[in-house]
Amino acid sequence: MSTAVGTRDFLLPDLGEGLSEAEIVEWRVAVGDVVTVDQTVVEVETAKAVVDVPCPYAGRVVALHGAAGEVRPVGQPLITIAPLDDAGGDEPPGHATYREEERAGSGNVLIGYGTGHGGPGRRRRRPRLALAPEPTATEPVPTVGSPAAGTPLAGGTPLAGGTPVADGPATAAGRPGTAGPVLVISPIVRRLARERGVDLAALRGTGPGGVIRRADVEAAAAAPVARLAAVPDAPEAHVGLAPVGGGDVVIRLTGIRKAIADKLSRSRREIPEVTIWVDVDATGLLETRAAINAATPDAPVSILALLARICLSGLRKYPQLNAHVDTEGQRIVQSAGVHLGIAAQTDRGLLVPVLRDAQRLTTRELAAALAETTAAARAGTLPPARLTGGTFTLNNYGVFGVDGSTPIINHPEAALLGVGRIVDKPWVVDGQLAVRKVTQLSLTFDHRVCDGGVAGGFLRHVADCVEQPALLVANV
Structure with missing residues (x-):
């Protein structure tokens, strides 16, 4: 119910994927502000992602329910709006059509997409x-430069340099x-x-x-x-250092960070995981990529896309690893399609966006999908549905400059392939010592779904395709 006659409460909408609550990250409006239909009023963080929430009502804000850092349950009041003619005071210039927009109606709130409008020609008004x-004479403000070099801007692009902005x-x-x-x-x-x-x-x-x-x-x-x-x-x-004698820094486990902690802890509790690894000569893979991109430079293919294609080939040969264990039903479920998860490090933590039915994509389509998906994950614009339902994960930890890892399986999946950095190393080729591009591959698998023979066979297939990409043609 509304808090006063004529006002309307906008309730925290259902964010999907079984999410029952969200933490308020930042209010985009304050009490007294005038808002339009579909204007973003708050940024919230769920266990899956950070999303902007648009309001389906127009009017003046009379109450905000919850402060930044507070967790609100789905279905509870989020913001209270009063129509402008009921809110008191003169109507600001340019807002005469707000009530008309609201009468036109707004559909159910769709996170990331706003709400629906009635007329086909109606234009969305921009928030004021x-x-x-x-600054006043009683409020001295120190001079501050622009963000330091490397500080992410909108879209994640760092500044080219750290030159301060001129004073004034x-x-x-x-x-x-x-x-x-x-x-x-x-x-x-x-x-x-x-x-x-x-x-x-x-x-x-x-x-x-x-x-x-x-x-x-x-x-x-x-x-x-x-x-x-x-x-x-x-x-x-x-x-940049903590002051001398300062206290401990306490960081609450909330939102995405809490979801990551819970999922990894559950994985370690439930899955008897084993990690095996092998060093491989990736020179041929790099040469193949260079040849592909030289032929069609307008649609480049990444090393990650080639590795994804090789994983898909391996999973076709060893479907036991494209599975999960149903503990309640005491059964192993092998998935019909490969929903490939790609581990992506973001400012808000490690996310694993999913490419559904990746086996249906060509290598170029894989490359395009990987680029789009990882960019959206880092920008925080992926809907929660894109972050769940994976059946196998590819983790390129080589971007951190490390050779190997024993990663934790992304529960409830059964396996994860890790790729280390590619570096020059001495390697024996046809009995002669040579300098080659070498990387380490690791496979972490759930020992309940298969034994070492299957896991070793899959990893060896992947390694052989990395060393001799021509073998991949025989399996696609």
Whole structure:
């Protein structure tokens, strides 16, 4: 029920995949703000992903239910909205059509896609941007540079260099130089800037149209120049270190981090896993990739895509590894299709997005799907359904500069292939010592689904195809 006559409560929607709760990461609006139909009002984190939640109502915000860091159950009030003509005060210019949009109707909330509109020609109105207040004489603000080199911007692209942004006020587009207001869409960002001592006028916004985001403020506050400006007497060697005598850092296990911890712990408790490994000469695989890409440079194929193709060939020959154990039913279930999981390291933890029915894709289609899926995982835009249901995982831990690993199986799957870095090593070829491109392959498998003969046969098949890619043609 609504909290007052005329107001409406927007309930936390069903986020799918059996998820019953979500943690509030950041409110995108504050009490008193005017919102439009389909405007994102909050960012929440579930056990599967971080998603933006759009509101199906238009009006003025009269209540926010829950603070950042609080876990809210599905079906409970998230935000309370009052129609503009009931909220009191004059209606802001440009908002006369809000009630018309709301009368047109909004469909069920679809995370990541907004809500449906009635008319085919209706255009979605953009949310108004709040202007950050100019610094006053009573609020001295230290000069802050731009985010340091390597700080991710929108879309995960790092800055090319660490040159600080020039001092001075910013234009409406968020560029320093010409005097003018600074675009800030969230009151949380303004409050965070005040708390961290960050001058919003000195920041370059990375949001749409130059909007300053929370990540921009946090990056600026973490930059060495910001810390030195706030504490001018602090020695540079101590920048970024915890203060002397400081307490322990406590990080709560919530959201994705908690889901990862729970899943890995369950895997170790239930699965009697075994890891076997072999060193392989990957020179032929690299040469094959170079030849493919030279022939069609407009559609490049990655090493990971070739390894995925080899795994699919191996699973066709050894389907025992494309399975899971049903402990309640006391049975082993071999999957009809290969739903290939790809381990991807992101800012929010290790995720395993899934390519469903990967065996139906060509090698080029695999390459394109892998690139799109891993990029979306790192950007946090994958829906929860894309992060579940895998039957076999490919883990390229070589990107971390390591040779080998004994990874934990992604429960409830039965096997995982790991690939180490590819480096120059001495190798015997036709009785002669040569320098070759060598990598280590490891297979971790559930000993309940097969014995060493099957696991060893699969790994040897993969190794042979890596060393002699021509063998792969006979199996596809």
